[in-house]
Amino acid sequence: MKSMTRGGGATPAGPPGPGAAGHDQPRGRAQPRGRAQRSGHEPQAGHEPTSSGHEPTSSGHEPTSSGRAPQAGHEPMSSGHEPQAGHEQPRNPDQQPRPEPGPEPRPEPRRSHEPAAGSPVAEAVERARRDMLREGAVPRLAARARIGADVVCEAILRQGVDVLWGYPGGVILPLYDVFVDHPELRTILVRHEQGAAHAADGYARATGRVGVCLGTSGPGATNLVSGLATAQLDSIPVVAVTGNVPAALLGKDAFQEIDITGITLPMTKHNYLVRDANDLPRVMAEAFYIARTGRPGPVHIDITKDALQQETDAPHPTDDEVAAGLPGFRPTLDGHPRQVRLVAHEIARAKRPVILAGHGILIADATDELRALAERARIPVTWTLLGIGAIDETHPLAYGYMGMHGWKHVNRAIQAADLLIALGMRFDDRVTGNVRTYAPHARIVHVDIDPAEIGKNVAVEVPVVGDVKRVLTAVLAHLRPVADGGRDEYLAQLAEWRLESEATSWHGSGAWRGGQLSADYVVSQIGEATGHDATLVADVGQNQMWVARYGGFRRPNSHLSSGGLGTMGYALPASMGAAVGRPDKETWAICGDGGFQMTIQELATIVQDRIPVRIAILDNHKLGMIRQWQELFYGGNYHSSHLFSPDYVKLADAYGIPAWKVRTPDQVRPAIETARAVDGPALVWFEIAQEQNVFPIMPAGKGLSDLIETWGGADE
Amino acid sequence: MSPEPHAPPKPRALPGSGEARRHVLVAIVNNRTGVLNRVASLMRARSFNIETLAVSHLDDPAISRMTITIHGDDVHVEQATKHLYKLIDVLKVQDVTDEPTVQHELALLKVRATDRIRGELIAIVEMYKARIVDMSPESVIVETTGSETEVDALIALLRGYGIKEMVRTGTVVMSRGPQSIEEATKR
Numbered sequence A: 001m002k003s004m005t006r007g008g009g010a011t012p013a014g015p016p017g018p019g020a021a022g023h024d025q026p027r028g029r030a031q032p033r034g035r036a037q038r039s040g041h042e043p044q045a046g047h048e049p050t051s052s053g054h055e056p057t058s059s060g061h062e063p064t065s066s067g068r069a070p071q072a073g074h075e076p077m078s079s080g081h082e083p084q085a086g087h088e089q090p091r092n093p094d095q096q097p098r099p100e101p102g103p104e105p106r107p108e109p110r111r112s113h114e115p116a117a118g119s120p121v122a123e124a125v126e127r128a129r130r131d132m133l134r135e136g137a138v139p140r141l142a143a144r145a146r147i148g149a150d151v152v153c154e155a156i157l158r159q160g161v162d163v164l165w166g167y168p169g170g171v172i173l174p175l176y177d178v179f180v181d182h183p184e185l186r187t188i189l190v191r192h193e194q195g196a197a198h199a200a201d202g203y204a205r206a207t208g209r210v211g212v213c214l215g216t217s218g219p220g221a222t223n224l225v226s227g228l229a230t231a232q233l234d235s236i237p238v239v240a241v242t243g244n245v246p247a248a249l250l251g252k253d254a255f256q257e258i259d260i261t262g263i264t265l266p267m268t269k270h271n272y273l274v275r276d277a278n279d280l281p282r283v284m285a286e287a288f289y290i291a292r293t294g295r296p297g298p299v300h301i302d303i304t305k306d307a308l309q310q311e312t313d314a315p316h317p318t319d320d321e322v323a324a325g326l327p328g329f330r331p332t333l334d335g336h337p338r339q340v341r342l343v344a345h346e347i348a349r350a351k352r353p354v355i356l357a358g359h360g361i362l363i364a365d366a367t368d369e370l371r372a373l374a375e376r377a378r379i380p381v382t383w384t385l386l387g388i389g390a391i392d393e394t395h396p397l398a399y400g401y402m403g404m405h406g407w408k409h410v411n412r413a414i415q416a417a418d419l420l421i422a423l424g425m426r427f428d429d430r431v432t433g434n435v436r437t438y439a440p441h442a443r444i445v446h447v448d449i450d451p452a453e454i455g456k457n458v459a460v461e462v463p464v465v466g467d468v469k470r471v472l473t474a475v476l477a478h479l480r481p482v483a484d485g486g487r488d489e490y491l492a493q494l495a496e497w498r499l500e501s502e503a504t505s506w507h508g509s510g511a512w513r514g515g516q517l518s519a520d521y522v523v524s525q526i527g528e529a530t531g532h533d534a535t536l537v538a539d540v541g542q543n544q545m546w547v548a549r550y551g552g553f554r555r556p557n558s559h560l561s562s563g564g565l566g567t568m569g570y571a572l573p574a575s576m577g578a579a580v581g582r583p584d585k586e587t588w589a590i591c592g593d594g595g596f597q598m599t600i601q602e603l604a605t606i607v608q609d610r611i612p613v614r615i616a617i618l619d620n621h622k623l624g625m626i627r628q629w630q631e632l633f634y635g636g637n638y639h640s641s642h643l644f645s646p647d648y649v650k651l652a653d654a655y656g657i658p659a660w661k662v663r664t665p666d667q668v669r670p671a672i673e674t675a676r677a678v679d680g681p682a683l684v685w686f687e688i689a690q691e692q693n694v695f696p697i698m699p700a701g702k703g704l705s706d707l708i709e710t711w712g713g714a715d716e
Numbered sequence B: 001m002s003p004e005p006h007a008p009p010k011p012r013a014l015p016g017s018g019e020a021r022r023h024v025l026v027a028i029v030n031n032r033t034g035v036l037n038r039v040a041s042l043m044r045a046r047s048f049n050i051e052t053l054a055v056s057h058l059d060d061p062a063i064s065r066m067t068i069t070i071h072g073d074d075v076h077v078e079q080a081t082k083h084l085y086k087l088i089d090v091l092k093v094q095d096v097t098d099e100p101t102v103q104h105e106l107a108l109l110k111v112r113a114t115d116r117i118r119g120e121l122i123a124i125v126e127m128y129k130a131r132i133v134d135m136s137p138e139s140v141i142v143e144t145t146g147s148e149t150e151v152d153a154l155i156a157l158l159r160g161y162g163i164k165e166m167v168r169t170g171t172v173v174m175s176r177g178p179q180s181i182e183e184a185t186k187r
Helices: A035-039 A056-061 A076-081 A120-133 A148-158 A170-181 A193-207 A219-233 A260-267 A277-292 A305-309 A319-324 A337-349 A359-363 A367-377 A408-416 A468-478 A488-502 A519-529 A542-550 A571-581 A593-598 A600-608 A624-633 A648-655 A665-677 B035-045 B074-086 B115-127 B148-161 B181-186
Strands: A163-166 A186-189 A211-215 A238-244 A270-274 A298-304 A353-357 A381-383 A398-401 A419-423 A443-448 A462-465 A535-538 A587-592 A613-619 A659-662 A682-687 B020-030 B050-057 B063-073 B090-095 B101-112 B131-135 B139-146 B163-168 B172-175
Touching: A148 A170, A148 A277, A148 A305, A163 A193, A163 A571, A170 A211, A170 A238, A170 A305, A186 A571, A186 A600, A193 A211, A193 A219, A193 A238, A193 A571, A193 A600, A211 A219, A219 A238, A219 A260, A219 A298, A238 A260, A238 A277, A238 A305, A260 A270, A260 A298, A260 B035, A270 A277, A277 A298, A277 A305, A277 A319, A298 A305, A337 A419, A337 A443, A337 A462, A337 A468, A353 A367, A353 A408, A359 A367, A367 A468, A381 A408, A398 A408, A398 A488, A408 A488, A443 A468, A519 A542, A519 A587, A519 A613, A519 A665, A535 A542, A535 A571, A542 A587, A542 A613, A542 A624, A571 A587, A571 A593, A571 A600, A571 A613, A587 A593, A593 A600, A593 A613, A600 A648, A613 A665, A648 A659, A648 A682, A659 A665, A665 A682, B020 B035, B020 B074, B020 B181, B035 B050, B035 B063, B035 B074, B035 B090, B063 B074, B074 B090, B090 B181, B101 B148, B115 B131, B115 B139, B115 B148, B139 B148, B148 B163
Parallel strands: A163 A186, A163 A211, A211 A238, A238 A298, A270 A298, A353 A381, A353 A419, A381 A398, A419 A443, A443 A462, A535 A587, A587 A613, A613 A682, A659 A682
Antiparallel strands: B020 B063, B020 B090, B050 B063, B101 B139, B101 B163, B101 B172, B131 B139
């Protein structure tokens, strides 16, 4: 296994696996049609990822063997049976016509909780859905005066945001009451406010616009907190609106009252408590301006119920008026000319420079400038977790992912460098390890828009405060191209290191120890199957590191991950935001079984609002990263790291989401393709090796040169 | 690839690991609800103990001035000032520790004073350019202004007579010379 290099792994498109051929049960409508054409496979049973022949002990999980048709609602041909019609369009317009399925077998009696067509329950579901989308709603704004709640809706729409994620409650109801008058604003009902905050975050990351979430006072507001903290640590522009009790009741411990602005104060970029509707236009405009300007971040607005109901004709300010009203908020955008020249000078004299590309490159939309710098000065580009996508990973100068679980060759290059060019990153401890031994030979150029990041974790020689796009543009003007053949020896050395390092801990056959399914392979297959163009949303833990290492990213903002806060449960709700924000891109949530169960309630949201999220559960029945640390650093004392897993196929079926279970490498690619062919949400449950670790790992407190590469044996 | 294989590289310096000393910060802030909370919260999150804090509004009542004294290493305090700057309601921050300044505070001391020792007390108070602002058969209130060390010296002297109660405003500070942080803020 170790000798295989990345990309050398065979695609499991081979002949049908043993046991599958004997599969002769009536497949009925459960077989996803159209998949065969798309993936180029023959439509034979052997490619069925769910064929029960592979799994004699768990046939109950198999949609095909149980005769259920959980995905029937997503099949155009059977949509007439479903309460939710109207999705006849195939996902890909260029899709070939699906094969005629032959005589339609009699549908088996339903076992799921999906309401039968024509039943009162089905009507209720349809009514709820119609209400959500406000089909046929009559705007009634003309009949009444404009109130604070209208200002909130107007302000959001003025900012170019057309969707908000929320959950109603007592004091926020005045706002829900006016949504009907603002039909351009799509409101999506989540199942927990944390989901709303993460969805707004995912929307913001995928689109670059500001995400908006909404909650009521008290528990609604506190439930938003983890999501806002996630946005704060990862610099994501999110505006959170919460209701609060009427101003007269503030401070009286009223029902569902909590000092939420006191709670969000240290974990937002700014926050407001609004008691007067006449302040709302200014506050809303300021909030969006602050959230997206300079280093982005979350802004929280708490509005009392009476302010939402108060009549007002206060006008919305322009962006210039907003900026003029914020004398204490003037981010530095242009780098100081002297510092810019110094950067060019450092680059010109460096022998072994390395670029460290961070999230700032994506936020500032500076990918072109980054590539130009790398190419002109022939400097290899490495990236942080949130810097993934800053450069196409197939670019010759794209060198890899750094840090605690980064590639050995990347960390080695950083340790050997004589110049680090840090662009929009903040030298997190997961990136540097022990600072005292970090990049001991290197001078450091640090470009960041936030002056507080400069010199925070490492002392730097050339600080530049400014927007990284503008700074790089200025630096490029001072930079002479490296002559042909310049740095050849250096780059050849790096290539050699890379070749050696990429072979370790990679399982190109898809099998880990004892033939168990290897997670790195699953992730790389999702990347390949989606043409490296899908948005992959990672959760937190081992799955996150596998996605970062093996996802294969080529497009900015195609990788979403809770980096700074490490919020488990992030993937599913954030992927909803990404899918709604970028309907032109396929969206995959890649979760571990632990993180998936933390926000599992949002399955209902993706069904009710038909958000086409593909979910991949990498299920090792473990809190994998916890288990890995317990194995490596706590003497194998596995406390609380083993998880009971429900039957995720049955669970998805309960929500009406088509789902498949995968246990062997040859089932991986067909299952991914099958899920891709579904028009709507789909779930693939990958039962991966239980004890596989992510290697290399830099132990906490150690340095980048102290990586652990294997532990139990060579097969890791 | 390593340039000097035989010479082990010097360990990279850790920011914030230098020697701690007293710093005086001046912050010009919006006079709004919660601003003090924001500043205090930021200091707490970075493990600074605010030793003294004086806040009052300026000639323009919409703007307040804070004088904050904290203990910390130069880099650590510089981080704190940068973070203060990031607060939307903070308009200007200046670390005036190494600048020529006038640093004063005011203290009120209620000192035990019977007939027998009152004359002695008055002499000390006059010598220290302090004044007595209240008198009762058993005590006097002494008001004094001056630098922290001047106030400390008087307190040390009066301690022997029995200080019943004491309050200090904390240092307020202003740079010497014509330059003005307020004017710099407005520009």
